[in-house]
Amino acid sequence: MDSRIITISREIGSGGHTIGRLAAERLGIPCYDQELIEKVAQESGLSQEYILEKGEDTPRTGLLTGTLFYDRSYSGFSVQDMLWEAQKKVILDLAGKGPSVIVGRCGDYILQGKADLLRVFVFAAPELRAQRLRETYGESEKNAIRRVEEKDKRRRAFYRLYTDIEWGETRNYDLTLNSGTLGIEECVNILCGAYRKE
Amino acid sequence: MDSRIITISREIGSGGHTIGRLAAERLGIPCYDQELIEKVAQESGLSQEYILEKGEDTPRTGLLTGTLFYDRSYSGFSVQDMLWEAQKKVILDLAGKGPSVIVGRCGDYILQGKADLLRVFVFAAPELRAQRLRETYGESEKNAIRRVEEKDKRRRAFYRLYTDIEWGETRNYDLTLNSGTLGIEECVNILCGAYRKE
Numbered sequence: 201m202d203s204r205i206i207t208i209s210r211e212i213g214s215g216g217h218t219i220g221r222l223a224a225e226r227l228g229i230p231c232y233d234q235e236l237i238e239k240v241a242q243e244s245g246l247s248q249e250y251i252l253e254k255g256e257d258t259p260r261t262g263l264l265t266g267t268l269f270y271d272r273s274y275s276g277f278s279v280q281d282m283l284w285e286a287q288k289k290v291i292l293d294l295a296g297k298g299p300s301v302i303v304g305r306c307g308d309y310i311l312q313g314k315a316d317l318l319r320v321f322v323f324a325a326p327e328l329r330a331q332r333l334r335e336t337y338g339e340s341e342k343n344a345i346r347r348v349e350e351k352d353k354r355r356r357a358f359y360r361l362y363t364d365i366e367w368g369e370t371r372n373y374d375l376t377l378n379s380g381t382l383g384i385e386e387c388v389n390i391l392c393g394a395y396r397k398e
Numbered sequence: 399m400d401s402r403i404i405t406i407s408r409e410i411g412s413g414g415h416t417i418g419r420l421a422a423e424r425l426g427i428p429c430y431d432q433e434l435i436e437k438v439a440q441e442s443g444l445s446q447e448y449i450l451e452k453g454e455d456t457p458r459t460g461l462l463t464g465t466l467f468y469d470r471s472y473s474g475f476s477v478q479d480m481l482w483e484a485q486k487k488v489i490l491d492l493a494g495k496g497p498s499v500i501v502g503r504c505g506d507y508i509l510q511g512k513a514d515l516l517r518v519f520v521f522a523a524p525e526l527r528a529q530r531l532r533e534t535y536g537e538s539e540k541n542a543i544r545r546v547e548e549k550d551k552r553r554r555a556f557y558r559l560y561t562d563i564e565w566g567e568t569r570n571y572d573l574t575l576n577s578g579t580l581g582i583e584e585c586v587n588i589l590c591g592a593y594r595k596e
Contacts, residue, residue, distance in 0.1 A: 323569060368568055371521060375588075376574040382592060390573075390588050394580060 203299045204316045206395060207307035209367065212351040213329030213344075215379045215387070216322030217303050222384070223391040224301040231301040232294050236287075239294070244286035246279070254280055255287055256305050257354035258361060284362055308372070309363035318395055321373045322387065324380030326352075401497045402514045404593060405505035407565065410549040411527030411542075413577045413585070414520030415501050420582070421589040422499040429499040430492050434485075437492070442484035444477070452478055453485055454503050455552035456559060482560055506570070507561035516593055519571045520585065522578030524550075 206223065210216020217233065224231035240255065241248050259280070291302060291310045302311075308319045324332075330344035339347065359367035370376060375394060377387045404421065408414020415431065422429035438453065439446050457478070489500060489508045500509075506517045522530075528542035537545065557565035568574060573592060575585045 321568065370519065370566055370568045370574045371576075373574070374576040374579045376568045376571070378569075378572045381572045386592055389591055393587055393591060394584055 203295060203297075204318065204395065205295055205299060205307075205311060206301045206318045206320060206391065207311060208301065208303045208320050208322060209306075209308055209373070210304065210322040211324065211329060211348075211368070212355075213332045213348055214322045214324045215332065215384045219322055219377075219379065219384055219387045219391065220301045220303045222388045223395070226388065226392050227299075227301075227395060229299045229301065231303065233303050236290060236294065236302070236305065239290045240283070240286050243290055244283055246283060246286075251283060251287075255283055256358055257351065258357040259354075306359065306363055306365075309359075309365050318375070318391075319373045320391065321368055321376040322379050323368065323376065324378060328380040401493060401495075402516065402593065403493055403497060403505075403509060404499045404516045404518060404589065405509060406499065406501045406518050406520060407504075407506055407571070408502065408520040409522065409527060409546075409566070410553075411530045411546055412520045412522045413530065413582045414518075417520055417575075417577065417582055417585045417589065418499045418501045420586045421593070424586065424590050425497075425499075425593060427497045427499065429501065431501050434488060434492065434500070434503065437488045438481070438484050441488055442481055444481060444484075449481060449485075453481055454556055455549065456555040457552075504557065504561055504563075507557075507563050516573070516589075517571045518589060519566055519574040520577050521566065521574065522576060526578040 206220065208216050208220040210219075221231045221233070237248050237251050237255075240246070240251050244251070287305055288310050291305065291307055292314065294300060294302065295307075295311050295315050308317065311317055326345070326348050329348050330339075330341070333339045333344040333347060334341060356367045359365055365372050368376075375390070377390060379387050382390070404418065406414050406418040408417075419429045419431070435446050435449050435453075438444075438449050442449070485503055486508050489503065489505055490512065492498060492500065493505075493509050493513050506515065509515055524543070524546050527546050528537075528539070531537045531542040531545060532539060554565045557563055563570050566574075573588070575588060577585050580588070
C-alpha cells in the first residue's frame, strides 16, 4: 500500500472537514467521511450516531475522562475499544483502494508507515471556531464556546488514549494550517499544491 | 504600519533561512538577514559575531541556561538585554519600510499587532537537519547532531525569556511547514501562495 493520502486532523469549528472535502473535489479523489462512518457501522454493528459521538473523542462524562490517569485495564475491552478496532480496519481498507482524503478518526496514526501520507492539522482561534459553529450550525453563543472547549479536551484525550501522537503538536504533521487567519480557500490551495508536489 | 510581512521562525538545519530568501526573491520583496545584523551592530555597538551568537539563543554555558528558572533580575540589565532592545528597534524600523521577509530574531513576537503578518515556523526531523548541516556546512556527524539539539534548547529558552510565545507551538503561527517531508521548493511555493492570497 503506497497511495498518497491526505489525513486531516482538525479542531471542531476550524473548517477542516470543509477544507478536506473541497481539496478532494479539486484533486479528483474521494474524501471519506460519511462512507467511513457507514462502513464502521457495518463492521462494528454500532449505530452511526454512536460512532459519530465516540469514534474520536473520549466520552463526555465520567470522573476520569480526559485525564492521563484513565486506564483501560480497569474495565477490560470496552465498546469504545471495539469501535477503535473497527475504525482501524475500515481506514486501512479504504486507504488500500487508492489516493484519498481521510478526515479525522486518527487516520494519521493508523496509516503511519502504511501509506504515502500528507499529514495536516487545521486549527483556528477558539473564538473564531465558536463563531463558525454559531453561523453554520446555529449554536447559541454560550453553547458554541462550551462545545469548542469540551471537544478540544475530549479529542486530545482520545489521542492520548489510543495513539502515541500528541494531538495538534507541530512536529507530528507535515503541515499545520491556521484556517482563521489563512481562510478556508487558501487552505484548500495550499493542500492541493502540497499534494501535487511529486 | 500595516505592511504585509512574512516572519520565519525556524529550527537550525531546517532550511528556513533558504526558504525565506527564495520566497522573497520570487515575491520581489527584501529578505532581511545580513542587513538586519549590520543595523543591529550599528545600533548596539556590539560585533556582528556577538549578535549572530546571542541574538536569538540563550548563552551556551551557565547553570541556569535554558531553564524556566533563569531570572534576569539577578543580574539587572545585561548585554543580552541591550542586544534585545537594539534588535527590537531595528526590526520595527525595517518593518516600517514596506513588505519583507524577516528570518528569526523573534520577528513574530516583536511585530505582533504592528504589521500584517504571515507567521511561519519551519522545522524538520532532527536527523534530517543534522544531515543538512553536514552536507551544507561540512559539520562532522557527531557535531551536527549535538549542534541541532543544543541550538533547539537554547532557542526555545530565548523565546521563553524574552517573549510570551512558546517557540514551535502550532497555535502561535499561521502556517507550520515540515521542510523534511515537503521539501524546500514546495515550502517556497506554499509561502508565496499564502502571501499573495489577498
